[in-house]
Amino acid sequence: MEKIDTIVSLITGQGKSAVSVIRLSGADAFNMLRNLGIDFSLEHHRIYVKDLIYKGKMLDKGVISVFQSPNSYTGENVVEISVHGGSISSKRIISALIESGCRHAERGEFTRRSFLNGKMGLLEAESVLMKVNALTEDVFDSTVDSKSNQFIKHVKSIREKIIDLKSFIQSSIDFPDDIDYDKKRVTKDIDAIIDSIDSLYKKSQKGYVSNNHPLIVLTGCTNTGKSTLFNRILKMERAIVSEEEGTTRDIISEWIDINGHPVKIVDTAGVRETKSFVEKKGMEKLFDILKSASLAVFLFDLEKGFTKEDEITLNKLKNIPVIVVGNKSDKAQTKKEKIKHLRISAITGDGIKDLEDMIILKLHFNE
Structure with missing residues (x-):
């Protein structure tokens, strides 16, 4: 029969914060506290404020919450220790508990134990x-x-x-x-x-x-307004915008909410013939990321019209759903193009709602 270890882990996020919370779970969870200088009878659903001392050294002062089996998240004896945030305090306390016989919890192990102990079903665990x-x-x-x-x-x-x-x-x-x-x-x-x-x-x-976030890639030839559109969709100045061709040379990505769905949107380097090593690397990254993209939004400049260069670039996107967008409608006269497209102005916001509706349709978010 498998021996059930007492496990320990930080259950709050890494990094700077006011408070960090450490959780222990297992039959020996209460006894483990004795190794931190806490030698008293623990009562279920009580909170204690105690000094945490290991081998004579004061580690921190903590707030200790006690949950006795089976009335806990995992169904086992559980202790949660709230200490000062940052990495030092929690790291020292976890190290002391591991030296005392605890094992570092595997990813998702607290929830797995909850499932195995009948505290929740599989759907609830998911x-x-x-x-x-x-x-x-x-x-x-x-x-x-x-x-x-x-x-x-x-x-x-x-x-x-x-x-x-x-x-x-x-x-x-x-x-x-x-x-x-x-x-x-x-x-x-x-x-x-x-x-x-x-x-x-x-x-x-x-x-x-x-858990399987769609990826939208903004692409097209240089200076078609991809970064301006990127900023417009984000409602913030995230990407540098310039009249100079080739301003965007690397991949810039952010999360957005589309119809309640989390989506990653990516601004990419414009496609053109160039001798610039940095621009070439940016374009290599573009074609790499397109392999995993859910949707490409291809921009062309309405002032110039749909050019031969646009056609060549668009033809490289055969294996991915594409929305073709004519940008700069605020500057260009309305004229018939040889390709079906949405007219927008990333500067004024004209047509952006239509573009968002088309994205929802293409990604089946309206179902």
Whole structure:
């Protein structure tokens, strides 16, 4: 039988903060505190303020929260120690606990133990991961606390419908004199179950997307306004904008919220023939990142029209969904181009809403 270690880990983020929280979980969690100079009887659901001392050295003063098995997150004895933020205090305390016999928790091990100890189901455990990784409010709201999680409720509801239908069919076979087989009812119930599963699948895509974020790449020839559009979408001056060709030489990326979905958008170097080593490297990065892109937004300059150079560059994007955008509509006269496109002005914001709607459509965020 596998020995269940007492595990320890920092459960707050790395870096500077007011408070860091360390969690211990396991049968020996309470005893481990004796190695930090705490020798007293611990009561369940109580909070203590104590000096944390190891081998005669004062490590920090901490707030200690005690949760006795099975009434804890993992179902085991759990202790949470709140100490001063930053890396020094938490690192020293965790090192002392590991020297005393604790093992550093593996990634997700607290939640895994919670699942193994029957404190939460598999869907609830996955919901924890989705919530931690959520980058938008819509995604977070779709992974609310397990007891009120609509996804779990829908799964249970579908399961009950399938069991009821199975029972009806089985009963009509076993007791044909008492229960009449109703083909119309069976067909109707099956259709309803399929519709419920289909609806659930579509709703679950937000959770899936939260861990598999779409990537939108702004691309096109030089000086077509990619960086201006990038800043316009972000509603902030993130990229340097200049009339000089080749200003953007590296990949710049940011997260945005589109219709409740987290999306990474990338500004890239303009495509052109150049002798500049830096620009060439920027273009190499562009074509590398396009391999993993979900969507490309290809910009051309409406003042110049759709040129042969634009056509050659666009033809390199055959294996990826593309939205063709004519930029600088505020400066250019309306004229017919040989390619279907959206007209926008990244400077004035004209047509940006249409572009966002097209992105939603292309990424199936409207389903």
